[in-house]
Amino acid sequence: MNEDWMLYEVFIRARSGLEHKHVGSLHAADARMALEHARDTYTRRQEGVSIWVVRSSEILASDPAEADALFEPARDKVYRHPTFYAIPEEVKNL
Amino acid sequence: MYTQALDAPQPPSAPTDERERLERFQARIDADEKIEPKDWMPEAYRQTLIRQIAQHAHSEIVGMLPEGNWITRAPSLRRKSVLIAKVQDEGGHGMYLYSAAETLGVARGELVAQLLIGRAKYSSIFNYPTLTWADIGTIGWLVDGAAIMNQIPLCRCSYGPYARAMVRICKEESFHQRQGYEIMLTLAGGSAEQRAMAQDALNRWWWPSLMMFGPSDTDSKHTAQSMRWKIKRFTNDELRQRFIDATVPQAEYLGLMVPDPELRWDETTGHYVHGPIDWSEFHAVLKGDGPCNRERLAARRAAHEAGRWVREAAAAYAEKQAASARDAQAG
């Protein structure tokens, strides 16, 4: 029997309008307990209005060794950014 | 918080491709890039971090005990609330730090097991007893003060999860030192007995607080490597000096005497000069011969043992619930 409990990652929405942000982890025997522990640990100073918890083992992460293959190809797609396009200064609202 | 006296293993001599990776790694650190959990890192860096973060986490958890000793006896309801909040914060900080350590691939259970069998270190300061209410003020003022000196640079440490935990901890801890000094102000401005209580506490906590920064730079073998890795950003003596320079005027304001007959202000350097630290005491406490080493570990072990059936029950209940959810789905 695992008396050490499972590891959960905690995400908090600081206030409505913002996205949930990863804040840390905790141990809990089940999901309900994980939510309560997250509330008791990570919102002691009104840090949040909403909590997500997810089992750490359920998170699939990209491999830093593949970072080049994953993220380098986006580097030369400068045409995706508005600054790529030259617009005369007199033209407004673009 | 409470890191001290790190013993970082030296990086092993490496073959050439390994050396190249090491160089790239060092270049990232030199460029002030953060290292994140799944990034490649030298094994010695990982081990040093695990040990430092775990030691720091253990210190928070053991640190709950000396102050917790006065929760039931806090002299006003306001003080009681503050003390509960502070001790609880320390538990939270322990959690943040264990979380950071767990990103390095070690389970909290393993780290705690090492603490309980006496193989892991924690800050020696918590092996001193809290004998009077003034000790609670002094711990906030001096021990948290020293901790903050140590911790603020760690907010910029090279390992991302540790740095982020430290940012959160420093933010939360800003009230800890102030509440301690407020207790001291009240005592120092109180009755003769209260003033004597405050002076006695300062006498007992001053030197152990200075020792919190770890051995003198000349005796600290591994500072250089930790500085290169930006796990540590200032030397023990630098931080200690900063602490003394900040604290002595605070003691003067309270009208209390710092228990160091050799303490004097040096006009030319702009720093206080202090008398010699009794490092034999430091090493004795570190080896387990402090006033409360046994009691602190015994308390942690007792809580762990007494809590085992509770943790098992929760796990068993969760397992039953999961099983019946699976059955419901299958049926």
Added chain:
Amino acid sequence: MSPAAEPARAPASVEDRFEYVLRLGDTSLIAAQRLGALLGHGPALEEDLALGNIALDLLGQARLLLALAGRIEGRGRDEDALAFLRDAGQFRNMALAEQPDGDFAETIVRQCLLDAWRLETYESLAGSQDRELADIAEKALKECRYHWRFSAGWLVRLGDGTAESHARTCAALEKLWRFTDELLSADALDARMAVCGIGPAPALIRERWETRVSAALAEAKLERPAHRHYPWHGKRGVHTEHLGHLLAEMQFLPRAYPGVSW
């Protein structure tokens, strides 16, 4: 349902109001004192954090209520004078609150039985004719909902966990159940407070408490213990031996060094 719904009735005496608010304030204070002592010794770090939050909530309630009691009394006693300078016989907490923490099952059972009572009581008090009391109850109610969620959640985990946890929880229930009658049996003061629209109708609290606790016991696969006669009336100042020791510890500094501030 709520006592405020009725038209105004004969006002309560200062003595009655003072005593009544002390019952609430002292029960929260003594429970907070018990939980505070556990900090750093819980079964898991996460539970230390949870118990710390609950202790802080209860202490906050106690401070508001004792300050209110002091104002009602009008003799210049503040929250600290009431907390630190009364002897056991003047404390009005429910005897259940002062029961010591044996193992975690005893802590959870004690909290659970009290949390259910507090939750139902404050729910009613939020509509009290006494505006100050109603305001405190409204604030406390949110905290009490979470406390119940926590303690009932643990009651179920322990009751339906392992054979050991089940046995320990049964033992704790057996030990503490005899103190529940005090929570639910109205005495003359409770009745007077209900009549004047300040306190809840006692029958209502009993009924709701029974429903709430029975459901939790059933989910936890625990038997409801048999009714027991009780000779304690903590709310009238007749306590168990435990309270004297608790107060000796809690009050020692202001007693040893009278007249100074901290």
